[in-house]
Amino acid sequence: MFSKDEVLGAIRNLIEPTLNGMGYEILEVRLVITHGRRTLRIFIDKPGGVTVEDCAQASRAVSAILDEEEALSSRYYLEVSSPGAERPLRQPHEFKHFKGRKAFVRLKQPMLGRAEFEGVIDEFEGNLLHLRLEKGDVLPIPFEQILNARLSL
Numbered sequence: 001m002f003s004k005d006e007v008l009g010a011i012r013n014l015i016e017p018t019l020n021g022m023g024y025e026i027l028e029v030r031l032v033i034t035h036g037r038r039t040l041r042i043f044i045d046k047p048g049g050v051t052v053e054d055c056a057q058a059s060r061a062v063s064a065i066l067d068e069e070e071a072l073s074s075r076y077y078l079e080v081s082s083p084g085a086e087r088p089l090r091q092p093h094e095f096k097h098f099k100g101r102k103a104f105v106r107l108k109q110p111m112l113g114r115a116e117f118e119g120v121i122d123e124f125e126g127n128l129l130h131l132r133l134e135k136g137d138v139l140p141i142p143f144e145q146i147l148n149a150r151l152s153l
Helices: 004-021 052-069 092-097
Strands: 025-034 037-045 077-081 102-111 114-125 128-132 138-142 146-151
Touching: 004 025, 004 037, 004 052, 037 052, 052 077, 092 114, 102 128, 102 138, 114 138
Parallel strands: 037 077
Antiparallel strands: 025 037, 102 114, 102 146, 114 128, 128 138
């Protein structure tokens, strides 16, 4: 019996070459169960953003691969979508890519008496996120201290 993480990793390995070849980056592969319904959610991105047509094309490609490989042993629904305007930021390259954009950052341990900050991504250098706060101060945050982060509107 395979763990959920092993199944999701295998699915990602199956579909990634095709989606990368189509110009998409896989941000996340999730398997969720809501109201007894299994849904495989795949979040994709590309330079300039993802359109509804991109999601439809990627969905058709993923569906064909998963059907051929019989990757999931029982019924499921497939959803392919963009990460949205408030997309999560998980990797250093994502912080670098969104330099100059507003982000919300939640920390594992408080800094300056707070565990949550909102500001503009000033820089990501070495292992530090430099977040420019509202008053103009730049807060250096070690990457390993970030619990989660997302773009903010």
